[in-house]
Amino acid sequence: MGNYCIPQQMKVERIGTEDPTRTLRTYDLSFVNDSDREAFKYLPGQFCELSIPGKGESPFGIASSPTEEGFLRFTVNRTGSVTNEIHYLRNGDTIGMRGPLGNWYPVDDLKGMNVLIVGGGFAFTTLRSLLIYLMDAREDYRDITVIYGARNPDLFIYKDEIALWKQRDDIRMHLTIDKPVDGWNEKTGFVPTVVEEVAPDPENTMAIVCGPPVMIKYTLPVLTKLGFSDERIYTSLERRMKCGIGKCGRCNIGSKYICIDGPVFSMAELKNIPETV
Protein backbone atom coordinates (compact mmCIF):
# COMPACT_ATOMS: atom_id res chain seq x y z
CA MET A 1 0.00 0.00 0.00
CA GLY A 2 1.02 3.64 -0.41
CA ASN A 3 2.74 5.55 2.33
CA TYR A 4 1.54 9.11 2.78
CA CYS A 5 4.61 10.03 4.83
CA ILE A 6 7.04 9.69 1.95
CA PRO A 7 7.63 12.96 0.11
CA GLN A 8 8.07 13.20 -3.65
CA GLN A 9 11.32 14.75 -4.82
CA MET A 10 11.05 18.17 -6.43
CA LYS A 11 13.68 20.32 -8.11
CA VAL A 12 13.95 24.09 -7.66
CA GLU A 13 13.65 25.62 -11.13
CA ARG A 14 13.28 29.31 -10.37
CA ILE A 15 13.44 31.52 -7.29
CA GLY A 16 11.81 34.93 -7.15
CA THR A 17 12.04 37.55 -4.43
CA GLU A 18 8.75 39.23 -3.53
CA ASP A 19 9.74 41.98 -1.09
CA PRO A 20 12.73 44.24 -0.37
CA THR A 21 13.58 42.46 2.89
CA ARG A 22 13.70 39.16 0.96
CA THR A 23 11.45 37.54 3.57
CA LEU A 24 8.98 36.42 0.93
CA ARG A 25 10.31 34.27 -1.86
CA THR A 26 8.57 32.36 -4.59
CA TYR A 27 9.76 28.94 -5.70
CA ASP A 28 8.86 27.19 -8.92
CA LEU A 29 9.39 23.46 -8.54
CA SER A 30 9.44 20.65 -11.06
CA PHE A 31 9.02 16.93 -10.46
CA VAL A 32 12.18 14.84 -10.38
CA ASN A 33 10.20 11.70 -11.29
CA ASP A 34 7.88 11.64 -14.31
CA SER A 35 5.54 9.20 -12.59
CA ASP A 36 5.03 11.67 -9.72
CA ARG A 37 4.30 14.45 -12.22
CA GLU A 38 1.74 12.37 -14.08
CA ALA A 39 -0.05 11.36 -10.87
CA PHE A 40 -0.21 14.91 -9.51
CA LYS A 41 -3.64 16.45 -10.21
CA TYR A 42 -4.78 19.50 -8.28
CA LEU A 43 -7.18 22.43 -8.25
CA PRO A 44 -6.84 25.99 -6.90
CA GLY A 45 -7.02 26.11 -3.09
CA GLN A 46 -5.15 22.89 -2.38
CA PHE A 47 -1.87 22.78 -0.50
CA CYS A 48 1.27 20.69 -0.14
CA GLU A 49 3.67 19.91 2.68
CA LEU A 50 7.17 20.98 1.73
CA SER A 51 9.72 18.81 3.43
CA ILE A 52 13.34 19.42 4.40
CA PRO A 53 15.18 16.45 5.92
CA GLY A 54 16.44 17.34 9.38
CA LYS A 55 14.10 20.33 9.70
CA GLY A 56 10.62 19.03 9.07
CA GLU A 57 7.58 19.89 7.01
CA SER A 58 5.28 22.87 6.67
CA PRO A 59 2.09 23.35 4.67
CA PHE A 60 1.99 25.85 1.78
CA GLY A 61 -0.89 26.73 -0.52
CA ILE A 62 -0.20 26.01 -4.17
CA ALA A 63 0.21 29.34 -5.95
CA SER A 64 0.35 28.01 -9.49
CA SER A 65 -2.73 27.04 -11.44
CA PRO A 66 -3.26 23.55 -12.86
CA THR A 67 -3.62 25.33 -16.21
CA GLU A 68 0.03 26.38 -16.00
CA GLU A 69 2.08 23.39 -17.02
CA GLY A 70 5.59 22.44 -16.10
CA PHE A 71 5.92 23.80 -12.57
CA LEU A 72 4.34 24.10 -9.14
CA ARG A 73 4.66 27.46 -7.42
CA PHE A 74 4.92 28.19 -3.69
CA THR A 75 5.55 31.47 -1.91
CA VAL A 76 7.40 31.03 1.36
CA ASN A 77 7.52 33.55 4.19
CA ARG A 78 10.75 33.12 6.11
CA THR A 79 9.52 32.71 9.66
CA GLY A 80 10.54 29.37 11.19
CA SER A 81 13.11 26.61 10.83
CA VAL A 82 11.61 24.93 7.75
CA THR A 83 10.98 28.19 5.90
CA ASN A 84 14.44 29.40 6.85
CA GLU A 85 15.94 26.30 5.30
CA ILE A 86 13.80 26.66 2.18
CA HIS A 87 15.23 30.17 1.79
CA TYR A 88 18.72 28.65 1.63
CA LEU A 89 17.76 26.58 -1.44
CA ARG A 90 19.37 27.44 -4.76
CA ASN A 91 18.29 26.68 -8.30
CA GLY A 92 18.75 22.99 -9.01
CA ASP A 93 18.48 21.91 -5.36
CA THR A 94 15.90 19.30 -4.43
CA ILE A 95 13.15 19.51 -1.84
CA GLY A 96 10.56 16.98 -0.65
CA MET A 97 6.87 17.56 -1.21
CA ARG A 98 3.68 15.75 -0.16
CA GLY A 99 0.37 16.51 -1.78
CA PRO A 100 -1.85 17.76 -3.15
CA LEU A 101 -3.71 17.92 0.16
CA GLY A 102 -7.08 19.30 1.20
CA ASN A 103 -10.06 20.47 -0.83
CA TRP A 104 -10.31 23.34 -3.31
CA TYR A 105 -12.24 26.46 -4.18
CA PRO A 106 -15.62 25.64 -5.73
CA VAL A 107 -14.41 26.28 -9.30
CA ASP A 108 -17.31 24.46 -10.93
CA ASP A 109 -19.86 26.50 -8.97
CA LEU A 110 -18.15 29.70 -10.13
CA LYS A 111 -19.01 29.02 -13.76
CA GLY A 112 -21.46 31.57 -15.11
CA MET A 113 -21.10 33.67 -11.98
CA ASN A 114 -19.46 36.95 -11.07
CA VAL A 115 -16.46 36.26 -8.87
CA LEU A 116 -15.21 38.46 -6.05
CA ILE A 117 -11.73 37.54 -4.82
CA VAL A 118 -10.67 39.09 -1.52
CA GLY A 119 -7.11 38.57 -0.33
CA GLY A 120 -4.68 39.86 2.24
CA GLY A 121 -0.90 39.89 2.52
CA PHE A 122 1.07 36.83 1.45
CA ALA A 123 -2.06 34.65 1.69
CA PHE A 124 -2.70 35.62 -1.93
CA THR A 125 -1.01 32.39 -3.07
CA THR A 126 -4.01 30.13 -3.64
CA LEU A 127 -5.97 33.17 -4.82
CA ARG A 128 -3.37 33.67 -7.55
CA SER A 129 -3.90 30.03 -8.48
CA LEU A 130 -7.64 30.66 -8.65
CA LEU A 131 -7.32 33.91 -10.60
CA ILE A 132 -5.02 32.35 -13.22
CA TYR A 133 -7.37 29.36 -13.43
CA LEU A 134 -10.34 31.64 -14.08
CA MET A 135 -8.44 33.78 -16.59
CA ASP A 136 -7.43 30.69 -18.54
CA ALA A 137 -11.10 29.98 -19.24
CA ARG A 138 -12.26 33.58 -19.00
CA GLU A 139 -15.41 33.07 -21.05
CA ASP A 140 -16.78 30.63 -18.45
CA TYR A 141 -17.10 33.35 -15.82
CA ARG A 142 -18.72 36.77 -15.68
CA ASP A 143 -17.22 39.82 -13.93
CA ILE A 144 -14.08 39.20 -11.90
CA THR A 145 -13.30 41.63 -9.09
CA VAL A 146 -10.14 41.38 -6.99
CA ILE A 147 -9.66 43.23 -3.71
CA TYR A 148 -6.16 42.74 -2.43
CA GLY A 149 -4.77 44.40 0.70
CA ALA A 150 -1.33 44.52 2.29
CA ARG A 151 0.15 46.40 5.22
CA ASN A 152 2.33 48.46 2.86
CA PRO A 153 3.12 48.49 -0.86
CA ASP A 154 6.20 46.27 -0.43
CA LEU A 155 4.16 43.41 0.98
CA PHE A 156 2.06 42.65 -2.06
CA ILE A 157 3.27 39.46 -3.68
CA TYR A 158 3.33 38.88 -7.45
CA LYS A 159 3.79 42.62 -8.13
CA ASP A 160 4.70 42.09 -11.79
CA GLU A 161 1.56 40.10 -12.40
CA ILE A 162 -0.56 42.60 -10.48
CA ALA A 163 0.67 45.29 -12.88
CA LEU A 164 -0.45 43.15 -15.82
CA TRP A 165 -3.81 42.34 -14.24
CA LYS A 166 -4.40 46.01 -13.64
CA GLN A 167 -3.98 46.70 -17.35
CA ARG A 168 -6.60 44.18 -18.35
CA ASP A 169 -10.16 45.34 -18.84
CA ASP A 170 -11.65 41.98 -17.83
CA ILE A 171 -10.51 42.13 -14.19
CA ARG A 172 -11.41 44.87 -11.73
CA MET A 173 -8.36 45.19 -9.50
CA HIS A 174 -8.55 47.09 -6.21
CA LEU A 175 -5.37 47.33 -4.18
CA THR A 176 -5.29 48.76 -0.68
CA ILE A 177 -2.71 49.38 2.03
CA ASP A 178 -3.33 49.94 5.73
CA LYS A 179 -1.94 53.49 6.02
CA PRO A 180 -1.14 56.14 3.40
CA VAL A 181 2.43 56.37 2.11
CA ASP A 182 4.00 58.76 -0.40
CA GLY A 183 3.58 57.75 -3.99
CA TRP A 184 0.70 55.35 -3.39
CA ASN A 185 -2.11 56.04 -5.80
CA GLU A 186 -4.41 53.16 -4.96
CA LYS A 187 -6.80 52.72 -2.06
CA THR A 188 -5.92 53.15 1.59
CA GLY A 189 -7.68 51.37 4.43
CA PHE A 190 -8.36 47.89 5.74
CA VAL A 191 -9.73 45.22 3.45
CA PRO A 192 -13.23 44.95 5.03
CA THR A 193 -13.78 48.68 4.52
CA VAL A 194 -12.71 48.50 0.88
CA VAL A 195 -14.93 45.45 0.36
CA GLU A 196 -17.89 47.43 1.65
CA GLU A 197 -17.00 50.25 -0.73
CA VAL A 198 -16.30 48.42 -4.01
CA ALA A 199 -17.77 44.92 -3.80
CA PRO A 200 -20.02 44.05 -6.74
CA ASP A 201 -23.74 43.40 -6.40
CA PRO A 202 -24.22 40.07 -4.59
CA GLU A 203 -26.66 38.97 -7.28
CA ASN A 204 -25.02 36.05 -9.13
CA THR A 205 -21.75 36.69 -7.33
CA MET A 206 -19.55 34.30 -5.35
CA ALA A 207 -17.03 35.69 -2.87
CA ILE A 208 -13.74 33.88 -2.21
CA VAL A 209 -11.81 35.18 0.79
CA CYS A 210 -8.30 34.26 1.93
CA GLY A 211 -6.05 36.21 4.24
CA PRO A 212 -4.84 36.54 7.80
CA PRO A 213 -7.38 35.49 10.49
CA VAL A 214 -8.15 39.08 11.47
CA MET A 215 -8.94 40.04 7.88
CA ILE A 216 -11.23 37.04 7.43
CA LYS A 217 -12.91 37.72 10.74
CA TYR A 218 -13.93 41.26 9.78
CA THR A 219 -14.53 40.67 6.07
CA LEU A 220 -17.11 37.86 6.37
CA PRO A 221 -19.68 39.99 8.27
CA VAL A 222 -19.27 42.77 5.69
CA LEU A 223 -20.11 40.35 2.88
CA THR A 224 -23.13 39.13 4.81
CA LYS A 225 -24.23 42.74 5.35
CA LEU A 226 -23.85 43.41 1.61
CA GLY A 227 -26.30 40.59 0.95
CA PHE A 228 -24.05 37.64 0.10
CA SER A 229 -25.73 34.44 1.25
CA ASP A 230 -23.79 31.91 3.34
CA GLU A 231 -23.62 29.54 0.37
CA ARG A 232 -21.99 32.24 -1.79
CA ILE A 233 -19.10 33.03 0.57
CA TYR A 234 -16.06 30.77 0.67
CA THR A 235 -12.91 31.18 2.69
CA SER A 236 -9.72 29.26 3.21
CA LEU A 237 -8.58 28.65 6.77
CA GLU A 238 -5.22 27.80 8.15
CA ARG A 239 -3.96 26.03 11.23
CA ARG A 240 -0.73 24.43 12.22
CA MET A 241 -0.68 21.06 10.46
CA LYS A 242 1.54 18.02 10.36
CA CYS A 243 0.14 14.88 8.77
CA GLY A 244 -2.16 16.57 6.25
CA ILE A 245 -4.57 13.63 6.21
CA GLY A 246 -6.75 14.09 9.28
CA LYS A 247 -4.94 11.95 11.82
CA CYS A 248 -2.39 13.93 13.83
CA GLY A 249 -5.12 16.12 15.30
CA ARG A 250 -3.68 19.59 15.49
CA CYS A 251 -5.78 21.31 12.81
CA ASN A 252 -9.00 20.04 14.37
CA ILE A 253 -11.78 22.62 14.68
CA GLY A 254 -15.19 21.31 15.60
CA SER A 255 -15.72 17.94 13.97
CA LYS A 256 -13.61 19.06 10.99
CA TYR A 257 -9.96 18.77 10.15
CA ILE A 258 -8.73 21.73 8.14
CA CYS A 259 -6.34 19.48 6.24
CA ILE A 260 -8.96 17.13 4.80
CA ASP A 261 -12.37 18.76 5.29
CA GLY A 262 -10.85 22.12 4.30
CA PRO A 263 -8.91 24.32 3.99
CA VAL A 264 -11.79 25.76 1.92
CA PHE A 265 -15.10 26.15 3.76
CA SER A 266 -18.32 27.90 2.84
CA MET A 267 -19.74 30.40 5.29
CA ALA A 268 -22.65 27.98 5.73
CA GLU A 269 -20.22 25.31 6.96
CA LEU A 270 -18.32 27.76 9.15
CA LYS A 271 -21.48 28.63 11.05
CA ASN A 272 -21.49 25.13 12.52
CA ILE A 273 -17.81 25.16 13.47
CA PRO A 274 -16.60 26.83 16.66
CA GLU A 275 -13.47 29.00 17.03
CA THR A 276 -12.74 29.29 13.30
CA VAL A 277 -11.38 32.84 13.22
Added chain:
Amino acid sequence: MNMVRLDKQKFSNFILELSAEYTVFAPGKVGGKTEFVPIRSEDEIDFKTLVTDMSPKGIFFPSSEVLYEYDKQGIRVPEKEIGKPIAVWGMRGCDSRSLLMLNKVFGSAIQMPEDEKFQDPYWKEKYDSSLIFGSACNTPLSTCFCNWFGGGPHSREGMDVFVVDAGDSFLMEPVTGKGSNFLRELTCFADSTEKDEAVAKKLASDAESSMAAPMEVTDLGERLNDLFEEAVWEEISAKCINCGACTFSCPTCHCYDIQDEGKGSRGKRIRVWDSCMFPIFTMEASGHNPRALSSQRVRQRVMHKYSYFPEKYGEFLCTGCGRCVTACPVNLDIREVLKTINAYNKQGITNG
Protein backbone atom coordinates in the same frame (compact mmCIF):
# COMPACT_ATOMS: atom_id res chain seq x y z
CA MET B 1 -16.98 -22.65 18.49
CA ASN B 2 -17.89 -22.63 22.15
CA MET B 3 -16.01 -21.59 25.21
CA VAL B 4 -12.91 -23.66 26.00
CA ARG B 5 -11.07 -24.16 29.24
CA LEU B 6 -7.35 -23.78 29.85
CA ASP B 7 -6.10 -25.08 33.17
CA LYS B 8 -3.63 -22.66 34.64
CA GLN B 9 -1.02 -25.44 34.96
CA LYS B 10 -1.02 -25.55 31.18
CA PHE B 11 -0.74 -21.80 30.76
CA SER B 12 3.01 -21.86 30.17
CA ASN B 13 2.44 -24.32 27.30
CA PHE B 14 -0.12 -21.98 25.89
CA ILE B 15 2.29 -19.04 25.99
CA LEU B 16 4.93 -21.21 24.27
CA GLU B 17 2.53 -22.17 21.50
CA LEU B 18 1.37 -18.59 21.12
CA SER B 19 4.97 -17.33 21.03
CA ALA B 20 5.81 -19.73 18.22
CA GLU B 21 3.53 -17.79 15.91
CA TYR B 22 3.34 -14.36 17.50
CA THR B 23 5.34 -11.76 19.35
CA VAL B 24 3.37 -11.73 22.58
CA PHE B 25 2.68 -8.58 24.58
CA ALA B 26 1.20 -8.74 28.08
CA PRO B 27 0.95 -6.52 31.16
CA GLY B 28 4.32 -6.29 32.87
CA LYS B 29 6.29 -4.03 35.15
CA VAL B 30 8.73 -1.47 33.84
CA GLY B 31 10.48 0.58 36.51
CA GLY B 32 7.61 0.31 38.96
CA LYS B 33 5.02 1.21 36.35
CA THR B 34 2.78 -1.23 34.56
CA GLU B 35 2.46 -1.36 30.81
CA PHE B 36 2.24 -3.87 27.98
CA VAL B 37 5.64 -5.38 27.24
CA PRO B 38 6.88 -8.15 24.95
CA ILE B 39 7.05 -11.38 26.97
CA ARG B 40 8.47 -14.85 26.38
CA SER B 41 7.22 -16.71 29.43
CA GLU B 42 4.43 -16.76 31.97
CA ASP B 43 6.70 -15.37 34.74
CA GLU B 44 6.96 -12.00 33.04
CA ILE B 45 3.23 -11.41 33.08
CA ASP B 46 1.57 -9.22 35.69
CA PHE B 47 -1.79 -10.91 36.29
CA LYS B 48 -2.74 -8.70 39.22
CA THR B 49 -2.98 -5.27 37.64
CA LEU B 50 -6.39 -4.52 36.27
CA VAL B 51 -5.73 -1.25 34.45
CA THR B 52 -2.07 -0.82 33.47
CA ASP B 53 -0.55 2.63 34.01
CA MET B 54 0.09 3.01 30.30
CA SER B 55 -2.54 1.89 27.82
CA PRO B 56 -1.72 -0.75 25.22
CA LYS B 57 -2.15 1.73 22.33
CA GLY B 58 1.64 1.99 22.24
CA ILE B 59 1.90 -1.57 20.91
CA PHE B 60 0.35 -0.46 17.63
CA PHE B 61 0.98 3.28 17.84
CA PRO B 62 4.32 3.63 19.65
CA SER B 63 5.11 6.80 21.59
CA SER B 64 8.01 7.22 19.19
CA GLU B 65 8.12 5.55 15.79
CA VAL B 66 10.51 5.94 12.88
CA LEU B 67 8.60 6.85 9.71
CA TYR B 68 11.69 6.77 7.57
CA GLU B 69 15.41 7.32 7.53
CA TYR B 70 17.09 9.79 5.23
CA ASP B 71 20.59 10.44 4.00
CA LYS B 72 22.23 11.83 0.89
CA GLN B 73 21.08 8.78 -1.11
CA GLY B 74 17.44 9.33 -0.26
CA ILE B 75 14.70 7.92 1.94
CA ARG B 76 14.23 4.41 3.33
CA VAL B 77 11.33 3.07 5.39
CA PRO B 78 12.93 0.83 8.02
CA GLU B 79 12.41 -2.91 7.68
CA LYS B 80 9.77 -4.30 10.00
CA GLU B 81 11.47 -4.86 13.34
CA ILE B 82 9.26 -7.72 14.41
CA GLY B 83 9.07 -10.61 11.97
CA LYS B 84 6.06 -12.21 13.63
CA PRO B 85 2.61 -10.68 13.98
CA ILE B 86 1.59 -9.32 17.36
CA ALA B 87 -0.55 -11.11 19.94
CA VAL B 88 -1.68 -9.38 23.10
CA TRP B 89 -2.59 -11.24 26.27
CA GLY B 90 -4.64 -9.68 29.02
CA MET B 91 -6.22 -6.71 27.30
CA ARG B 92 -9.17 -5.30 29.20
CA GLY B 93 -12.43 -4.54 27.44
CA CYS B 94 -11.87 -0.79 27.68
CA ASP B 95 -8.55 -1.14 25.90
CA SER B 96 -9.66 -3.56 23.18
CA ARG B 97 -12.52 -1.18 22.40
CA SER B 98 -10.03 1.68 22.17
CA LEU B 99 -8.24 -0.15 19.36
CA LEU B 100 -11.45 -0.22 17.32
CA MET B 101 -11.70 3.54 17.77
CA LEU B 102 -8.08 4.13 16.82
CA ASN B 103 -8.60 1.87 13.82
CA LYS B 104 -11.27 4.27 12.60
CA VAL B 105 -8.60 6.97 12.54
CA PHE B 106 -5.57 5.05 11.33
CA GLY B 107 -6.90 2.01 9.59
CA SER B 108 -10.18 2.28 7.84
CA ALA B 109 -9.72 5.50 5.87
CA ILE B 110 -13.24 6.52 6.80
CA GLN B 111 -12.80 9.97 5.24
CA MET B 112 -12.35 8.50 1.80
CA PRO B 113 -12.90 4.76 1.95
CA GLU B 114 -11.77 4.25 -1.64
CA ASP B 115 -8.57 6.12 -1.16
CA GLU B 116 -5.71 4.09 0.21
CA LYS B 117 -3.59 7.17 0.78
CA PHE B 118 -5.66 8.01 3.84
CA GLN B 119 -4.71 4.77 5.57
CA ASP B 120 -1.76 4.59 7.90
CA PRO B 121 0.63 1.84 6.80
CA TYR B 122 2.53 1.80 10.11
CA TRP B 123 -0.62 1.13 12.12
CA LYS B 124 -2.09 -1.34 9.64
CA GLU B 125 1.06 -3.41 9.42
CA LYS B 126 0.86 -4.12 13.14
CA TYR B 127 -2.85 -4.04 13.92
CA ASP B 128 -4.40 -5.89 10.99
CA SER B 129 -2.45 -9.10 11.66
CA SER B 130 -2.77 -8.97 15.43
CA LEU B 131 -4.53 -11.42 17.74
CA ILE B 132 -6.09 -9.89 20.84
CA PHE B 133 -6.79 -11.97 23.95
CA GLY B 134 -9.13 -9.93 26.08
CA SER B 135 -9.38 -10.18 29.80
CA ALA B 136 -12.63 -9.95 31.69
CA CYS B 137 -12.65 -7.65 34.71
CA ASN B 138 -14.08 -9.50 37.71
CA THR B 139 -13.41 -6.69 40.16
CA PRO B 140 -13.73 -3.29 38.44
CA LEU B 141 -11.94 -0.40 40.12
CA SER B 142 -13.52 2.71 41.59
CA THR B 143 -12.02 4.67 38.67
CA CYS B 144 -13.64 2.43 36.04
CA PHE B 145 -16.57 3.87 34.10
CA CYS B 146 -16.70 1.75 30.96
CA ASN B 147 -20.43 1.29 31.55
CA TRP B 148 -21.00 4.98 30.68
CA PHE B 149 -20.02 4.41 27.07
CA GLY B 150 -21.51 1.09 26.08
CA GLY B 151 -18.73 -1.05 27.53
CA GLY B 152 -18.78 -3.34 30.51
CA PRO B 153 -16.42 -5.42 32.63
CA HIS B 154 -17.12 -8.49 30.48
CA SER B 155 -17.31 -6.61 27.16
CA ARG B 156 -15.93 -8.53 24.16
CA GLU B 157 -15.66 -5.73 21.60
CA GLY B 158 -12.30 -5.46 19.90
CA MET B 159 -11.12 -8.85 21.14
CA ASP B 160 -10.39 -11.93 19.07
CA VAL B 161 -10.66 -14.19 22.11
CA PHE B 162 -12.49 -13.28 25.30
CA VAL B 163 -10.85 -14.67 28.44
CA VAL B 164 -12.31 -15.04 31.91
CA ASP B 165 -10.08 -15.80 34.86
CA ALA B 166 -12.08 -18.46 36.71
CA GLY B 167 -9.62 -19.15 39.52
CA ASP B 168 -7.78 -22.33 38.58
CA SER B 169 -8.47 -21.97 34.88
CA PHE B 170 -8.91 -19.47 32.06
CA LEU B 171 -12.17 -19.78 30.17
CA MET B 172 -11.73 -18.65 26.57
CA GLU B 173 -14.45 -17.76 24.13
CA PRO B 174 -13.62 -16.92 20.52
CA VAL B 175 -15.05 -13.59 19.40
CA THR B 176 -13.77 -13.41 15.82
CA GLY B 177 -13.05 -16.03 13.18
CA LYS B 178 -9.37 -15.30 13.66
CA GLY B 179 -9.68 -16.09 17.36
CA SER B 180 -11.58 -19.27 16.76
CA ASN B 181 -9.10 -20.48 14.14
CA PHE B 182 -6.26 -20.00 16.55
CA LEU B 183 -7.98 -21.82 19.42
CA ARG B 184 -8.91 -24.73 17.16
CA GLU B 185 -5.27 -25.45 16.41
CA LEU B 186 -4.15 -25.59 20.01
CA THR B 187 -3.92 -28.79 21.99
CA CYS B 188 -3.76 -27.58 25.57
CA PHE B 189 -7.48 -26.85 25.91
CA ALA B 190 -10.33 -28.85 27.33
CA ASP B 191 -13.95 -28.31 26.41
CA SER B 192 -15.76 -26.14 28.88
CA THR B 193 -18.43 -27.60 31.06
CA GLU B 194 -21.82 -26.22 31.98
CA LYS B 195 -20.34 -25.40 35.34
CA ASP B 196 -17.60 -23.30 33.69
CA GLU B 197 -20.16 -21.35 31.78
CA ALA B 198 -22.21 -20.76 34.90
CA VAL B 199 -19.07 -19.51 36.68
CA ALA B 200 -18.33 -17.07 33.84
CA LYS B 201 -21.90 -15.81 33.89
CA LYS B 202 -21.84 -15.28 37.65
CA LEU B 203 -18.52 -13.41 37.48
CA ALA B 204 -19.96 -11.14 34.77
CA SER B 205 -23.11 -10.27 36.66
CA ASP B 206 -21.19 -9.73 39.91
CA ALA B 207 -18.72 -7.44 38.15
CA GLU B 208 -21.47 -5.48 36.44
CA SER B 209 -23.45 -4.96 39.60
CA SER B 210 -20.34 -3.83 41.49
CA MET B 211 -20.02 -0.76 39.26
CA ALA B 212 -21.61 2.57 40.05
CA ALA B 213 -24.59 3.53 37.88
CA PRO B 214 -23.53 5.28 34.67
CA MET B 215 -24.24 8.91 33.90
CA GLU B 216 -26.70 9.52 31.08
CA VAL B 217 -24.60 10.45 28.04
CA THR B 218 -27.14 10.38 25.20
CA ASP B 219 -27.24 14.13 24.63
CA LEU B 220 -23.73 14.87 25.89
CA GLY B 221 -22.48 15.99 22.47
CA GLU B 222 -25.33 18.46 22.02
CA ARG B 223 -24.92 19.80 25.53
CA LEU B 224 -21.24 20.38 24.92
CA ASN B 225 -21.91 22.20 21.66
CA ASP B 226 -24.42 24.44 23.44
CA LEU B 227 -21.98 25.26 26.22
CA PHE B 228 -19.00 25.97 23.98
CA GLU B 229 -18.84 29.69 24.76
CA GLU B 230 -19.81 29.39 28.43
CA ALA B 231 -17.65 30.38 31.38
CA VAL B 232 -17.96 26.85 32.76
CA TRP B 233 -14.74 25.94 30.94
CA GLU B 234 -12.75 28.37 33.04
CA GLU B 235 -14.21 26.78 36.14
CA ILE B 236 -13.45 23.26 34.89
CA SER B 237 -9.91 24.03 33.75
CA ALA B 238 -8.91 26.22 36.70
CA LYS B 239 -6.71 23.58 38.33
CA CYS B 240 -5.37 21.95 35.15
CA ILE B 241 -1.61 22.40 34.80
CA ASN B 242 -1.60 21.22 31.16
CA CYS B 243 0.90 18.46 31.91
CA GLY B 244 -0.55 16.09 29.31
CA ALA B 245 -0.64 13.04 31.62
CA CYS B 246 -4.28 12.44 30.62
CA THR B 247 -3.51 12.35 26.92
CA PHE B 248 -0.41 10.19 27.28
CA SER B 249 -2.11 7.59 29.45
CA CYS B 250 -5.32 7.66 27.38
CA PRO B 251 -5.90 4.61 25.17
CA THR B 252 -7.77 6.67 22.55
CA CYS B 253 -5.80 9.94 22.36
CA HIS B 254 -4.01 9.71 19.04
CA CYS B 255 -2.65 13.18 18.29
CA TYR B 256 0.94 13.13 17.19
CA ASP B 257 3.80 15.30 16.09
CA ILE B 258 6.32 14.60 13.35
CA GLN B 259 9.92 15.44 14.20
CA ASP B 260 13.28 15.04 12.54
CA GLU B 261 16.21 13.63 14.49
CA GLY B 262 19.61 13.67 12.92
CA LYS B 263 22.80 15.42 12.17
CA GLY B 264 23.86 16.84 8.85
CA SER B 265 22.36 14.98 5.95
CA ARG B 266 21.64 11.77 7.84
CA GLY B 267 18.76 11.17 10.23
CA LYS B 268 15.28 9.90 10.90
CA ARG B 269 11.81 11.33 10.60
CA ILE B 270 9.84 10.09 13.57
CA ARG B 271 6.36 10.50 14.85
CA VAL B 272 5.85 11.04 18.54
CA TRP B 273 2.77 11.31 20.70
CA ASP B 274 1.69 14.89 21.15
CA SER B 275 -0.91 16.50 23.35
CA CYS B 276 -3.63 19.09 22.83
CA MET B 277 -2.87 20.16 26.40
CA PHE B 278 0.36 21.84 25.28
CA PRO B 279 0.14 25.43 24.00
CA ILE B 280 2.74 24.72 21.31
CA PHE B 281 0.46 22.06 19.80
CA THR B 282 -1.42 24.74 17.85
CA MET B 283 1.13 27.57 17.94
CA GLU B 284 1.71 28.87 14.43
CA ALA B 285 5.00 30.20 13.08
CA SER B 286 3.52 33.71 13.02
CA GLY B 287 3.03 33.56 16.80
CA HIS B 288 -0.74 33.30 16.41
CA ASN B 289 -2.17 30.60 18.65
CA PRO B 290 -5.84 29.65 18.21
CA ARG B 291 -5.81 27.79 21.56
CA ALA B 292 -3.55 29.93 23.69
CA LEU B 293 -5.59 29.55 26.89
CA SER B 294 -5.65 26.52 29.14
CA SER B 295 -9.45 26.66 29.23
CA GLN B 296 -9.53 26.45 25.42
CA ARG B 297 -7.27 23.41 25.47
CA VAL B 298 -9.20 21.57 28.16
CA ARG B 299 -12.38 22.35 26.25
CA GLN B 300 -10.79 21.00 23.07
CA ARG B 301 -9.94 17.66 24.71
CA VAL B 302 -13.41 17.24 26.16
CA MET B 303 -15.14 18.40 22.96
CA HIS B 304 -13.01 16.12 20.81
CA LYS B 305 -13.83 13.05 22.84
CA TYR B 306 -17.51 13.63 23.49
CA SER B 307 -18.73 15.84 20.65
CA TYR B 308 -16.41 16.07 17.61
CA PHE B 309 -15.34 12.42 17.36
CA PRO B 310 -18.93 11.17 17.84
CA GLU B 311 -20.06 13.56 15.09
CA LYS B 312 -17.38 12.34 12.70
CA TYR B 313 -17.11 8.65 13.61
CA GLY B 314 -20.36 7.85 15.39
CA GLU B 315 -19.09 7.02 18.88
CA PHE B 316 -17.48 8.62 21.90
CA LEU B 317 -13.68 8.66 21.90
CA CYS B 318 -13.57 7.39 25.47
CA THR B 319 -13.82 3.89 26.85
CA GLY B 320 -14.06 4.82 30.52
CA CYS B 321 -10.78 3.14 31.46
CA GLY B 322 -10.17 5.74 34.15
CA ARG B 323 -6.45 6.18 33.45
CA CYS B 324 -6.76 9.96 33.16
CA VAL B 325 -8.54 9.98 36.51
CA THR B 326 -5.65 8.09 38.12
CA ALA B 327 -2.85 9.88 36.26
CA CYS B 328 -3.98 13.46 36.81
CA PRO B 329 -1.66 15.15 39.33
CA VAL B 330 -4.32 17.68 40.35
CA ASN B 331 -7.24 15.24 40.58
CA LEU B 332 -9.17 16.61 37.66
CA ASP B 333 -11.68 13.78 37.27
CA ILE B 334 -13.20 13.57 33.80
CA ARG B 335 -16.36 12.03 35.28
CA GLU B 336 -16.83 15.14 37.41
CA VAL B 337 -16.24 17.32 34.35
CA LEU B 338 -18.96 15.47 32.43
CA LYS B 339 -21.31 15.62 35.41
CA THR B 340 -20.71 19.37 35.63
CA ILE B 341 -21.51 19.69 31.92
CA ASN B 342 -24.66 17.60 32.35
CA ALA B 343 -25.84 19.70 35.25
CA TYR B 344 -24.92 23.09 33.80
CA ASN B 345 -27.41 25.39 32.22
CA LYS B 346 -26.74 28.59 30.38
CA GLN B 347 -27.75 30.78 33.27
CA GLY B 348 -24.57 29.58 34.90
CA ILE B 349 -26.45 27.69 37.58
CA THR B 350 -25.33 24.19 38.25
CA ASN B 351 -28.37 22.00 38.77
CA GLY B 352 -28.33 19.11 41.17
